[in-house]
Amino acid sequence: MELFDVYPLYDITPVKAKGAYVFDKEGKKYLDLYGGHAVISIGHSHPAYVNAISKQVAELGFYSNSVKNPMQQELADKLEKLSQIKDYSLFLCNSGAEANENALKVASFHTGKDRVIYFEKAFHGRTSGVVAVTDNENIQAPFNQNHKATKIAFEEDTESLESELKKGDVAAVIFEVIQGVGGLDEASTEFYQKTAELCKKYNSVLIADEVQSGYGRTGDFFAFQKHNIRPDVISVAKGMGNGFPVGGVLIDKSIKAKSGMLGTTFGGNHLACAAGISVLKVIEKENLLKNASDLFEYVKEKATEIPQIKKIKGRGLMIGLEFDFEIAQLRKELLFKHHIFTGASANKKLLRILPPLNIKKEHFDKLFKALKIVLK
Numbered sequence: 001m002e003l004f005d006v007y008p009l010y011d012i013t014p015v016k017a018k019g020a021y022v023f024d025k026e027g028k029k030y031l032d033l034y035g036g037h038a039v040i041s042i043g044h045s046h047p048a049y050v051n052a053i054s055k056q057v058a059e060l061g062f063y064s065n066s067v068k069n070p071m072q073q074e075l076a077d078k079l080e081k082l083s084q085i086k087d088y089s090l091f092l093c094n095s096g097a098e099a100n101e102n103a104l105k106v107a108s109f110h111t112g113k114d115r116v117i118y119f120e121k122a123f124h125g126r127t128s129g130v131v132a133v134t135d136n137e138n139i140q141a142p143f144n145q146n147h148k149a150t151k152i153a154f155e156e157d158t159e160s161l162e163s164e165l166k167k168g169d170v171a172a173v174i175f176e177v178i179q180g181v182g183g184l185d186e187a188s189t190e191f192y193q194k195t196a197e198l199c200k201k202y203n204s205v206l207i208a209d210e211v212q213s214g215y216g217r218t219g220d221f222f223a224f225q226k227h228n229i230r231p232d233v234i235s236v237a238k239g240m241g242n243g244f245p246v247g248g249v250l251i252d253k254s255i256k257a258k259s260g261m262l263g264t265t266f267g268g269n270h271l272a273c274a275a276g277i278s279v280l281k282v283i284e285k286e287n288l289l290k291n292a293s294d295l296f297e298y299v300k301e302k303a304t305e306i307p308q309i310k311k312i313k314g315r316g317l318m319i320g321l322e323f324d325f326e327i328a329q330l331r332k333e334l335l336f337k338h339h340i341f342t343g344a345s346a347n348k349k350l351l352r353i354l355p356p357l358n359i360k361k362e363h364f365d366k367l368f369k370a371l372k373i374v375l376k
């Protein structure tokens with residue numbers, strides 16, 4: 001049987017990975033500055049993570065959500081402790097799109113409303129509701145276009161936001177604090193605070209999509225924390241499982257659960273919890289939030305050595321280096337000549353860097369050395 005051909009593939013076959021490095025079947029070593037789309041948080045094959053998963057799968061890999069699983073509570077407690085956010089409850093699922101899909105559903109159940117506001121250049125996933133609030137018509141089928149969704153500009157335009165909210169039918173406003181796929185744009189604290197205030201005023205749920213920016217990637221546990229707001233719902237995935245498919249929705253306690261309101265077969269299974277708990281333990285033990293902040297300062301400093309870099313976007317280890325030319329060829333050379341994985345975005349001049357959170361200065365030295373050679 002052929003594979004359904006939806007991914008443009010590099011001719012590279014990884015068979016092993018360790019820390020910040022990936023090895024292909026010929027034994028070539030690649031520096032992973034992209035973490036497989038921001039997924040690798042604590043490094044490939046971290047020994048604590050490998051031990052936790054191996055031990056768990058030998059004992060009990062899976063049982064359904066019809067029995068008690070205390071590991072889910074342990075994960076929720078650790079997440080609360082590390083993120084330092086209080087009075088949320090956790091629903092566990094399997095991916096970023098599923099987390100956002102559930103977030104929208106919770107908002108609609110809670111408010112009894114059915115329209116969602118999203119922002120220009122947003123990316124929230126590919127399933128039915130969330131692709132409808134993703135700013136990319138190419139990935140929406142006709143079926144997805146029947147949702148009630150309204151796009152507004154991602155800038156200091158709270159007037160249009162208020163005029164939409166005033167109509168009274170908006171269940172949720174969903175946003176990425178720092179846009180990932182869109183190209184690392186972040187609005188001002190005033191904008192986020194005003195958006196939160198307007199959501200309260202018009203009884204709409206504010207959903208922070210932290211699928212990419214959460215779990216310490218920006219140097220804060222959640223990117224919204226810098227802006228001093230309290231979203232009603234927060235979605236997480238990617239770094240949460242360091243490659244094991246785990247997602248979650250953190251829901252303000254004022255929003256009440258009802259039996260059967262949400263559900264999943266695989267979400268929160270024993271193996272997923274073992275992965276998720278071990279990720280949080282490593283983030284804490286290795287002080288990875290601080291590493292993310294510190295290394296961003298180092299990258300800013302190193303970037304001044306490359307005159308073609310015009311702007312540095314993002315925070316922590318969610319970084320965009322904006323060049324004065326389109327970077328498709330540069331990325332290819334970094335990958336095939338210097339064996340460094342990087343990412344792209346909707347902004348064709350932006351090189352996206354999303355490495356494991358325990359990366360070191362010397363890894364960035366390799367990147368900047370390679371950039372100097374390619375740009376000579």
Ligand SMILES: Cc1ncc(COP(=O)(O)O)c(C=O)c1O
Nearest residue numbers: 095096097123124125180211212
């Ligand atoms: C901000 C954001 N939300 C949601 C998603 C979708 O996550 P998944 O691919 O796990 O469904 C992504 C994936 O890139 C993302 O970056």
